[in-house]
Amino acid sequence: MSEKDNKVGLVGFTILTTVSMTDGIIMLPTMVAQVGSISIYSWIITTISVMILAFAFSRCGMYNRKTGGLGGYAEYVFGKSGNFLANYSYAIALLVANVGIAISVVAYTSAFLDITLPPLQAAFWASVVLVLTTVANFFGTKKTVQIGFVAMMLKVVPACIMCVLGLWYFDPAIFKAAWNPHGYTIPVSISAANSFTLWAFLGFESACSNMDRVENPTRNVPIAVILATAFIGIFSIAYTTVIQGIVPNDQLAVSNGPFGLAFATMFGPEVGHFIMALMIMGCAGALIAWQFTLGELLRSGGHEGYFPPSFDKVNKRGVPVHAMVVMMAIQIVMILFTVSPTLVKQFDVLVQLATVDNLVPYIMAMAALDVMQKSCGHNDRTTRVAAIFGALYSLYAIYSCGADAVMYGSLAVFLGFLFYGLFAGRWVVPFKPGQPNTDWIEKQ
Template identity: 25%
Template sequence: MSLWQKIMQKADVKQYLQEDIKFQKSLRAKDLMALGIGAVIGTGIFILPGTVAATVSGPGVILSFLIAAIVCATAAMCYAEFASALPVAGSAYSYGNIVFGQLIGWIIGWALILEYMLAVATVSVGFSAYFSAFLQGFGIKLPQAISGPLNLQQHTYINLVAVIVVLLISAMLSRGMQTSMKINDWMVIIKIAIIAIFIAVGIFYVKPKNWSPFLPFGTSGVLTGASTVFFAYLGFDAVSSSAPEVKNPQRNLPIGIIGTLIIATILYMAVATVLTGMIPYTKLNVADPVAFALQFFHLNTVAGIISLGAMAGMFTMMVTMIYSSSRLVYAIGRDGLLPQFLGHINQKHLPNNSLIVVTIIIAIMGGFINLNQLAELVNIGTLIAFAFVSLGVLPLRQRHDIQNDGFKVPLYPVLPIISLLLCLYLMTQLKQITWIASAIWFLIGIVIYLTYSIRHSNLNHSNNN
C-alpha cells in the first residue's frame, strides 16, 4: 500500500459504532443543552455586549449578536446532521476520518486538541483572577507566589487556583456523567438565573434615548461587530463529542446543538439590549461593562452577584471542554493515532486514561504558562473544524452505507457551502501571529502523524490482516 493510500484510508463506520457501544448511554436532550450552554455562555456575556458596542457597533450590537448567531447556525446544522448520522465519539475528528480519510481526520483532531485544551487553560486563569478578587472582598489575599504563571522576575511560581479548579472538574468527571451532569446542570441554572437577575433589575434603568443613534457606525459596524462576537458562540460543537453517551442520539443531539444556539442567542441579545439601554454605548469600553453599569446606578450588591455568575460561567465552560477533550483524545487513541492506552474504557464505561492525560496537560498550561498571546489560537482551531464539517456534509450525503433517519441540513447543498465560505472568511480576519503560531502547531502535528500515527493506525493493521 502506497503512502497516499495509507493517509487517505477512510474509517469503518460499523467498527466505530461497535467500539463506542461500550459507553453508558445516560445523556438526554436537556443534559446536552446544559453542556452546550455551559460551554457557550461564559464571561463573554458580561463583557462583549459592552466593549463591542463602544468600539464598533453602538446599540446595533444587538443585531451583531443576531447575525453572528445566524452564521453559527449554518455550521451548527452541519454538526447536527453529522451527529445524527454518525453518533460516534470524537466529534469532527471522527467525521473527517469517515468522509475524507485519515490524514484530514488527524488534522481536524489536532486542531480540536488545540481548541479544547487551550480554551480550558485560558479560562482556568480567568477563573483564578475572579476567584482571587472574590476572596479579596472578604479581606483574603492569596500569596503572590501562587497567583500567576512561572515568572521568576515577578516572583510567581504557579497559578494554584487555576490548577486546583481543573483537578476538581476532572475528579468530578472521573466519577461518571450522571454525577457530573447534576453538578453542571445546577451551575448552568445558577448562571442563567444571575443573567436573568441582571436583565430583570437593569430593565428598570433603561432609557430608550440611549439606543439613539442605533447604528452610529453604520451597517458596516454591525457586520464588524458580528465577526467579533461570533467567537462568543463557540463551544456548541463540543456537544457532538458526547454522541456515544446519548440516549436516542438521532433526536437528542440535533436538539442539544441547535437548542444551545437558540438559548445562547436570546440571552446574548437580551443582555446587549438592557446594557446599551442603561448606559450610553460610548461609556461601555471598560473591562467589566455589566458590573460598571450596575455600579453606575449604585447597585453594588447585584454587581457582586454578577461576579459569581462569571465564575459559574467559566466553571461550566471548563466542564464541557475537559469532557469533550477527553472524549476526543480517547477517539484518537482508539484509532491508534495516539498511544492506544488513551483509547481504553474502564469498568465504569469511562475513558479515564485520556481524562488523566488531558488534565495533566491543561493543569500545566494553566498553572505555569503565560497564555495571553495564545488565546486566539482557540478561534482558528474551531474554524478549521467548522469548515471541514460544513464541507463534509456533501460527501456524507453520497454515502449509501450511512443511514440517517434524523436531522438533515435544509437547503442542501447551498447552506453547507455558505457555511464553509463564512468560516473561510472569518479565518482571514485572524491576526498574522495567530496564523504563524497555528502553522507551528500543525507542523508538529504532521511530524507526529508521519513518525508515529501512520505506523500505528488500526486501519493499517486491519487492512494488512
C-alpha cells in the first residue's frame, strides 16, 4: 500500500475534525439558557472567531517541524519552557474538563432517576465515575477508540434528531419569552455566553496536528478545519435554538438533563428517559476516551522530561497506568474543591476554569505563528492577521470567563513554573570551569 493510500482526503479530514468537536453537546442547552436565547449573538461571534482561529492553527500544523503538539508550536518563540507551559496548561484544561464531563454523567443520571443529590453525594458519585472511566482504559487503546466512536454517536444522533423533528414542536412564543430574561445588553450577553459557546468547539486545535495524514495538506487542512468549525457552529445554534423554543427557559436553565427534558416535552416521559440513558452512556464513553487522551499527554510529558519520569511507564498493553492514577487522584480532589449547591453550577465553574487554561496554549501558539512561517520561508500577511486576531479573541475569551475563573486558572498556570523548575534539571547541565560564562547550558 502506497503512502498516499494511507492518507485521508478533504472530506475524510473534515469529518475527523468535526468529530473532535462533539463533546460539548450534552449540557450546552442548559448553560446557554442561563443567558437566554439572546445567546445566539454569542454563537455567531464565537463561530466566526473560531473559524479564524482554526485557520491559524491549520497554518501552525503546516509550518511546524517540532514535536509536542501545542507545545511544539510554542517552542518556536518561548523555547523549552514554552513547550512545557503550553502542554502543561493544556493538560490542566483537560484535567478540569474531564471532571466537568463526570459531573455531566452524574447530572443526567440524577435526572434519569428523578432524584436530587446533595452536593457531597454528587461529588462522591462523580468520583466513582472518574475511577470507573479511568480503569476502563487499562485494557488497551483499541477498545478505547471503539468506545469513543460509539459514545460520539450516542450523543450526536439525538442532537441531529432534535434539529429536524424539534422544528415541529418549536413554539416561537416560548423562544421569545426566553430571549433576554436578565435584561442584558447585546455585548454583555455575548460575554456572558462566550465560555459556553466556545466550549462547543474545543478540540479543533488537535486536528491541526495531523498534517502528515492528509492529502495535499496546504489546501485541504485549512478548508477542512474551517468547514468543520462552521458546521459545528450551525449545528450547535440549531439544536440549542430548537430546544429553547420547546422547553420554557426557567425549566431549561436548571435542568440536569436538557435533551431528555426536551424529548420528554415532545414525545412523553418514556422517550425522554430513553434519550437520557443514551446521553449517560455517550458521556461516560466520551470520558473514557478523554481520560485516555489526558493519560497519553502526561506520558508524553514524562518521556520528554517535563513531568515525573514515572509518567512514562506503561503496562503490558501500553497504557500509562501510573500517570492515569495520579491524574485521577487530582481530579477527585478537584471535585471536592468545586462542590456547589447544584450540579449545573458545579459544571459551570468547571467549564470556566477549563476554558481559561485551554486558552493559554492558544495564545502562545498564535504568538509563535509568524516566527513559524518565516522559519519555513513564508511571509504571508493573512496568516499574520489571523494569528493576531486569534490571540486577541483568546484574551477576550479568558476575560469573559470571569474574575474567579481567571484567578484560579492563572494560579494553576503559575504552579506550572514551579514544576518546570523542579524538572528542568533533567535537560540542563551545571556550569564547569572552562565553559562559557553561563550558569546553565542546555543539552543539545
